[in-house]
Amino acid sequence: MSLIGQLRLFHSCYLSNPPANRPIYRAIRRSRARKIVELGIGDGSRALRMIAVAKRASPGRDVEYCGLDRFEDQAESAGPRLTLKGAHQLLGDAGVRVRLVPGDPPESLVRVANSLGKVDLLILPAELESPSIARVWFFVPRMLHRRSIVFIEREQPDGRRELDVMPRQTIDGLAAAGAVRRAA
Known part of the structure; x- marks a missing residue:
């Protein structure tokens, strides 16, 4: 990788704004994540930066991005x-395979989970912590x-949103609870 590429990668991982997204970029670089799924893509800037980091971290390898969002159906x-x-x-224009799924992100995930296959990085919104879903x-x-x-957004007391890595044991526990509720 060229010096400019290394500097851009460093900037994304340690100096980019908003700072809450930096752990995602570092995780992509460290794990060489190439298949990324994001629920709620916002204005697309984080998606573009994640794609750029993934391409720099795994040069010459295919990168895939899937974004699930309401798009036009979103509240003002x-x-x-x-x-x-x-x-x-x-x-x-990012030069990667992109799949965009319109609709309510949690419901869209239920619809397409089997077709996505195994992913390297999954980014979930804070709303998924609600027991109703x-x-x-x-x-x-x-x-x-x-x-x-797996990263999940968490709302902080001061209104900021931060991203935390969700341990596999927590995910498995939530999945088991969802399966019990589904069977009932």
């Missing part, structure tokens, strides 16, 4: 909306392999 108060067409245009967790373990990394 949710901030800047990225349309499905706009997302395809934005991410299509526990059934979503039933599908998460089948998407993971031994080295998969």
Whole structure:
């Protein structure tokens, strides 16, 4: 990798804004993640940076990105909306295989979990911690392999959102609870 590429990688991992996303970029670099799934892509800037880091961390290897989002169906108060067409245009120029799934992200994940296969990195919104959508967790373990990394957003008391790595034992516990609820 060229010096400029190394500097860009360093910038993404340690100096980029918002700082809450830096652990994701470091995890991609460290694990050489090439298959990334994100629920709720926002304005697409984090997706672009994740793709760039993945391409630099695994040069010459195929990178895949799947984004699940409401797109046009998003509430006005949710901030800047990225349309499905706009997302395809934005991410299509990144030079990777992109799959965008419109709809409510948790429900979309239930719909496409089996077709996604094993993923290296999964990024989940804070809303998934709600007990009302526990059934979503039933599908998460089948998407993971031994080295998969799962990040979940957490709302801090001061209103900031941070990303934490979710341990596999926690995921398996939530999946088991979702399976029991599903069987009932």
